Amino acid sequence: MFGTYGVLGLKYACIRWEENAMIEVYQKEGCPYCKKVRAYLSETGLSWVAHSAEPGSKSAEVLEKLSGSQQVPFLVDAERGVMIGESDDIVEYLDTNYAANGR
Numbered sequence: 756m757f758g759t760y761g762v763l764g765l766k767y768a769c770i771r772w773e774e775n776a777m778i779e780v781y782q783k784e785g786c787p788y789c790k791k792v793r794a795y796l797s798e799t800g801l802s803w804v805a806h807s808a809e810p811g812s813k814s815a816e817v818l819e820k821l822s823g824s825q826q827v828p829f830l831v832d833a834e835r836g837v838m839i840g841e842s843d844d845i846v847e848y849l850d851t852n853y854a855a856n857g858r
């Protein structure tokens with residue numbers, strides 16, 4: 756039932772999901788502030804993408820260019836041209852702008 760077509764379908768769905776993502780979050784696994792933002796995003800119906808900004812990674816390089824530092828979490832809402840770098844501000848921004856979306 757979940758043969759080649761199913762696997763390809765899932766891959767396609769994942770690619771579409773990433774393309775549709777409006778919200779990007781630069782983050783690190785062990786970071787409690789990132790965990791708070793991830794937990795909040797998981798509660799919402801938003802599609803979002805996490806970039807792992809571990810030191811030395813390409814994402815850390817991009818983060819540095821965008822924000823001027825490597826502090827995480829860092830949110831990019833490309834559709835609205837918004838970038839935010841404090842976890843409380845990120846949650847407040849999402850709550851204010853996207854609370855109706857799946858919550």
Ligand SMILES: N[C@@H](CCC(=O)N[C@@H](CS)C(=O)NCC(=O)O)C(=O)O
Nearest residue numbers: 786787788825826827828841842843
């Ligand atoms: N006040 C910030 C604190 C964020 C923070 O301390 N992040 C740490 C990781 S847990 C970090 O990125 N440190 C590296 C740096 O600042 O360059 C927030 O709430 O987002």
